[in-house]
Amino acid sequence: MPDLIHLTINGQDVEARAGTTVLEAATQAGIYIPTLCHHEALEPEGTCRLCIVEVSGALRHGIRVSCIQEVKEGLVVETETERIQKNRRLILELLLGRSPYCKELLDLAAKCGVMTSRFLTGENDDCVRCGRCVRVCRDKIEVYALCWVNRGNQRKVATDFERLSEYCIGCGSCAQVCPTGAIKIEDRGNERKIYMWGQIIAKFKLEPCKQCGRPFAPKKYLDRIRERAYKPKGLELVDAVCPECIKKKEPLPPTTMDLSKIQFKMW
Amino acid sequence: MDVATVDAILSKFPETKGNLIAILHEVQNQFRYLPEEELRYISKKTGIPITQIYSIANFYNRFTLKPQGKNRVCVCMGTACHVKGAERIMNEMKRILGIEAGESTDDMTFSLEEVRCIGACSLAPAVVINEDTHSKVSPRQVGQLIKKYQQPPSPKA
Numbered sequence: 123m124p125d126l127i128h129l130t131i132n133g134q135d136v137e138a139r140a141g142t143t144v145l146e147a148a149t150q151a152g153i154y155i156p157t158l159c160h161h162e163a164l165e166p167e168g169t170c171r172l173c174i175v176e177v178s179g180a181l182r183h184g185i186r187v188s189c190i191q192e193v194k195e196g197l198v199v200e201t202e203t204e205r206i207q208k209n210r211r212l213i214l215e216l217l218l219g220r221s222p223y224c225k226e227l228l229d230l231a232a233k234c235g236v237m238t239s240r241f242l243t244g245e246n247d248d249c250v251r252c253g254r255c256v257r258v259c260r261d262k263i264e265v266y267a268l269c270w271v272n273r274g275n276q277r278k279v280a281t282d283f284e285r286l287s288e289y290c291i292g293c294g295s296c297a298q299v300c301p302t303g304a305i306k307i308e309d310r311g312n313e314r315k316i317y318m319w320g321q322i323i324a325k326f327k328l329e330p331c332k333q334c335g336r337p338f339a340p341k342k343y344l345d346r347i348r349e350r351a352y353k354p355k356g357l358e359l360v361d362a363v364c365p366e367c368i369k370k371k372e373p374l375p376p377t378t379m380d381l382s383k384i385q386f387k388m389w
Numbered sequence: 390m391d392v393a394t395v396d397a398i399l400s401k402f403p404e405t406k407g408n409l410i411a412i413l414h415e416v417q418n419q420f421r422y423l424p425e426e427e428l429r430y431i432s433k434k435t436g437i438p439i440t441q442i443y444s445i446a447n448f449y450n451r452f453t454l455k456p457q458g459k460n461r462v463c464v465c466m467g468t469a470c471h472v473k474g475a476e477r478i479m480n481e482m483k484r485i486l487g488i489e490a491g492e493s494t495d496d497m498t499f500s501l502e503e504v505r506c507i508g509a510c511s512l513a514p515a516v517v518i519n520e521d522t523h524s525k526v527s528p529r530q531v532g533q534l535i536k537k538y539q540q541p542p543s544p545k546a
Contacts, residue, residue, distance in 0.1 A: 260438075266438030266439075266440045266441065267440065268440065269438075269440035269441060269443060269444040270444050270448075271443065271444060271447040271448075272447050272448070273447075273448050280443075281440070282439045282440045282443045283425055283443060289438075289439070289440070
């Protein structure tokens, strides 16, 4: 039985497992805390600062970032105090300063009562520097195609030497996790292009599906799947089939799998 | 690419983890900047992803990815130097060298850099050229200062 920690969020008693964050505990209890940089599949980094909460009790009274604050026994959390709302509005204004047309940000701003930003820079940049793309590429896909460059207000996401990446495998996870759609992925014909700030950061030729013949995935990506998902199980991915064909549940060609080799793991 | 030099540097660090910055410092001392090919080679040798190396090379002011001139002129623009008129010294440097801060002269003898406090506030305004710190520099002295470094002191080099 894992240790359960008792805390109070907005006056509501909440139980959470040790090691979870305040944001996770709140979400489980159905309490909404706005956030941009948090993604349940990724390690939290606390970059967007929107999920700030006011804590007291087990911690010294003050403002904490809930996505990187672990739960503590007897912690008292308030998510919508006047002080929090004021600070959150300021953070939103600062984020809007560079991304005044970002739809997701505008939605959040409207929810929090922010109408305009005092910090407009004249830029129109949808990237909010949350780092989800860098984290997914580094920690989950483990290809290290994206990184942070520069610092301060010059900070941005880039490939190595800001050229077409040779490490990118074209999996599209960065575009998938991007909260604002700043990274775009475009499949046209048999070519996939990944865009960031209107610049192509990676380009691939798509391999055709073995069943319907529609180009659907870059070779590097399929190789990666072969290496990481099939090889450890002693299998080989011979015929790559696109998601649509899989959904149709057409029988796979008999050569694709050797069932006797599959070892089911129990957990 | 100068493989031997890089290999010599890498051999000094048997444990690469945690030593990347030290390695980059040595590379920069050798080449006066961080050349792309060498960085890619280091990445291949150490297994540190090139993006990580690129990120670190970009983050620190001390590292530069552009080729630098033989003489590195750093004009301190920290608070004390700023108050003491570092701006004027910078402008004079720019005028004499004919380049902007962060650039190098065409013949690669000088590169000009704007740095923050170098901890020599009592000597303000200070200019650091290569390893030498020049104190209480006035705009008039800038010309002489540059001249001193224009020619190598001995013809041996």
